Amino acid sequence: MNVILMGPPGAGKGTQAEFIKAEYSVPHISTGDMFRDAVKNGTPMGKEAQKYMSEGKLVPDQVTIGIVEDRLAQDDCQLGFLLDGFPRTIIQAEALDGVMDKLGKKIDAAINISVPDSILIERMSGRVSCKECGKVYHLIFTPPAQSGKCDKCSGELIQRSDDNAETAANRLQVYIDQTSPLLDYYENKGLLKNVDGNRDSKSVGADIESILNGL
Numbered sequence: 380m381n382v383i384l385m386g387p388p389g390a391g392k393g394t395q396a397e398f399i400k401a402e403y404s405v406p407h408i409s410t411g412d413m414f415r416d417a418v419k420n421g422t423p424m425g426k427e428a429q430k431y432m433s434e435g436k437l438v439p440d441q442v443t444i445g446i447v448e449d450r451l452a453q454d455d456c457q458l459g460f461l462l463d464g465f466p467r468t469i470i471q472a473e474a475l476d477g478v479m480d481k482l483g484k485k486i487d488a489a490i491n492i493s494v495p496d497s498i499l500i501e502r503m504s505g506r507v508s509c510k511e512c513g514k515v516y517h518l519i520f521t522p523p524a525q526s527g528k529c530d531k532c533s534g535e536l537i538q539r540s541d542d543n544a545e546t547a548a549n550r551l552q553v554y555i556d557q558t559s560p561l562l563d564y565y566e567n568k569g570l571l572k573n574v575d576g577n578r579d580s581k582s583v584g585a586d587i588e589s590i591l592n593g594l
Contacts, residue, residue: 386492410464492576503547
């Protein structure tokens with residue numbers, strides 16, 4: 380199965396991606412992972428991406444799509460994959476279709492985890508992470524046992540600048556403007572599967588499992 384996992388920041392994609400990866404033994408491929416692997420392995424596309432990343436610039440679509448194509452052609456994707464963070468735009472979605480055609484594959488479903496905006500902002504603005512090991516907590520939903528300290532390594536918990544309420548609202552607006560048109564794109568292709576993400580993670584996972592088992 381070849382699946383795209385969609386949803387705004389704070390929707391819980393990371394939790395569900397881990398479930399899908401474990402349950403169905405398919406690689407979870409995120410844009411960040413692809414970039415890091417391509418750069419680490421010194422591929423032609425990785426070297427090209429590094430030029431932009433080292434200057435703090437966005438990697439152009441052409442390079443990003445090339446890296447996606449290289450990744451999806453690898454052996455571990457032969458029996459399926461889970462794409463997370465790509466595509467982000469209609470241009471990227473159309474390019475992905477071309478890549479899939481070239482590889483003789485197809486996208487089976489685009490699963491969208493939907494959550495009300497107010498809940499998303501609450502989720503994002505309550506996140507803190509360990510300065511030492513990076514473990515993420517939520518002050519309301521998954522607080523640490525001891526305030527300000529990581530349960531895992533006792534490191535200091537900090538809030539990233541992109542996890543305050545104002546920045547969370549901005550991130551959400553960027554998603555709505557840039558990425559939400561993809562919902563119509565995949566709806567028109569008959570591939571969109573909407574899941575209510577405003578519930579506990581097990582309930583959301585059960586719905587996703589039902590969708591995947593029906594592919």
